[in-house]
Amino acid sequence: MKLKGEMLLELTDSTTGDVETVTETNMVTQAVNDILGSNPMGIYCKAGDEYDDMVLWNGNLLPICPNLIGGILLFSKTLEEKTDHIYEVGTNLPVAYASNNVNSTANTARGSLNLTESKKLDNGYKFVWEFTPSQGNGTIASVALTSALGGQNAFGSTVADATAFLLLKKITIDKLTKAIRMLLFETVEIDFEKNLLYSITFGESSVMVTKARIPVFDIGLNEKLDDSTCTVLESKTLTTSTFTFRGSYTKYGEFLDGRDxxxxxxxxxxxxxxxxxxxxxxISKTDYSFTEGTWTLSNAKLLETGKRDKEDTYPERYVKSCIRDGYLYVAAYNKNGVYKINLSNSADVKLIDLGFTSKFKSLGESGTCELCMTVVGDIIIGSDFQIRKDDTVVKTQGSVRLKAAATPLFQYKEFLFCWGGNYGKESRCAYLLTPYLASINNLSSAVVKNTDKTMKITYTLTEESSE
Structure with missing residues (x-):
């Protein structure tokens, strides 16, 4: 079935009553088809414990309108018109948005759905969104349909930030051996297309890299979808002369994927x-060759990049740093900023001022693990802040967004995966990253919404036969 979208945007001057109108048609991306047509790691299959969490499709994902498509995102710059463009870069985050309900919060970037005029059509859906003079202000150059959750706060706001992550599945792994659970907790990379997982841990004067097979898109004759058949394919021990995890009882350190x-x-x-x-x-991903050394970072006052306690009864991992575009990001000791360290030149160190004192807590529930910073797309997501690609800081609420998380979030298209747990209750979780681009609608000429104007957007999405 082919979808066709038509948009009418009306800006009304509150004083004169003058109306500026923009009419555009859109292109539809493959976002919704990806979500409905992909099943990585069997996230839509009942394959774990009878009490494992799974998303209820009706009301959360279906009907497609107004759920998988139930919100709107407005951007100050145009969007690249490609069907596989499903998330916008971090330098062009939405200036305004709205969901499939009335905005009863203090978030002035968010408008409301007109519940009277919005309705189901015989061959589609009609959305009508309205923004008061104080809502959704800024330059608007492009409009995109998104999910209902994605339209509530986009990637996060000072009002709420958990709506960007919809839990699709939580599968219990606490019956696995501690060795396998620790291998999963120490994952640094997943190659989704090749069904491979890479895990790295440390010894007194060594680093161990493990490559394992985990079913993602194909499954063997003797495999299951609950991580119990995670199979070690190769282990490599690297003997180090300098590198080790510092500390006595608590070992300080972290392993991260440089994506380079x-x-x-x-x-x-x-x-x-x-x-x-x-x-x-x-460490080279090709042949496991490595270089090592020690940096002395002048006047840098840092929190730890991460920490482990391998002697405890339960697997533990605390991730407190991340890598983006050749730089290590690690929090300042006073939590007022984040240091950006050039991986190729340790003299190139910049302190990014957050503008406030961060809680710097985990994105997930409390447990024997923490994930305090991670990269999603090209946005660094912290406990109560985001750092965009240009290092601009956006303050967010700082609510719990995930189940207890021990690993970075590993992204495949619209899906995010991680492992984590709490005192013997470990699990693997899969999330839907909700502020995706379901359609792209670039305006022929940008408009400006300000406090002198109200805005009404009527978006009609219809199905057409593909024959």
Missing amino acids: GYWYGFSNEPNSSGNATMQWIK
């Missing part, structure tokens, strides 16, 4: 004064 053909390891103890000392290792 290398994995990186870092170890530092928190320092409230003086210079920061950080040990590092850079």
Whole structure:
């Protein structure tokens, strides 16, 4: 079935009553088809414990309108018109948005659905969104349909930030051996297309890299979809002379995917004064060759990049740093900023001022693990902040968005995966990243919405026969 969208945007001057109108048609992306047509790791299959969480399709995903398509995003710059363009870059985040209900919050970027005029049609759906003079102000160059949840707060606001993540499935793994659970907790990369997982851990003077098979898009004759048949294919021990996780009882350090053909390891103890000392290792994904060394970061006062306690009864991992575009991001000791460290030149260090003191807590529920910072697309998501691609900081509410999380979020198209748990109750979770672009509608000429104007957007989406 082919979809056709038509949009009428009306800006009305509150004083004169003059109306400026824009009429456009849209292109539809493959976002909804991806969600309905993909089943990575069997997320839509009942394959775990009888009490495992699974999304209820009706009311959350279906009917498509007004659920999978039930919100709207407005951008200040045009969007690239490609069917596989399903998330916009972090330098062009939405200036306004709306969902499939009335906005009863204090979020002035969000408008409301007109519940009287919006309705189901015989061959589609008619959405009518309205923005008061104080709502949705800014330059508007492009409009996109999105999910109902994605239209509530986009990637997060000071009012709420959990709506960007819809839990699709939580599968229990606490019956697996501790060794397998720890392997999953220490995952640094998933190659979804090749059904491969890479996990890295540390020894006294060594680093161990493990490659394992995990069913993602194909399944073997003896495999299951509950991680119990995760199969180790190769383990490589790298003997180090400099790199190790610092600390005595608590071991400080983290391994991260550089997304540049290398994995990186870092170890530092928190320092409230003086210079920061950080040990590092850079490992080739091709042949496991590595380089290592120690950085002395002048006047840098850092929190730890991460920490582990391998001696505990339960698997643990605390991720407190991330890598984006060749830079390591790690929080300042006072939590007022985030340091940006050039992986190729440790003298290139920049302190990004958050403008407030962050809680710097986990994105997930409390447990024997924490995920305090992770990269989604090209946006760094922190506990109560976002750092865009140009290092602009956006403050968000800081609510719990995930189940207890021990790993970074691993993204495949609209889906996010992670492992985590709490004192013997470990699990693997899959989420839908809700602020996707279901359609793209670039205006022929940008318009400006300000406090002198109201805005009404009528969007009609209809089905046409593909014959």
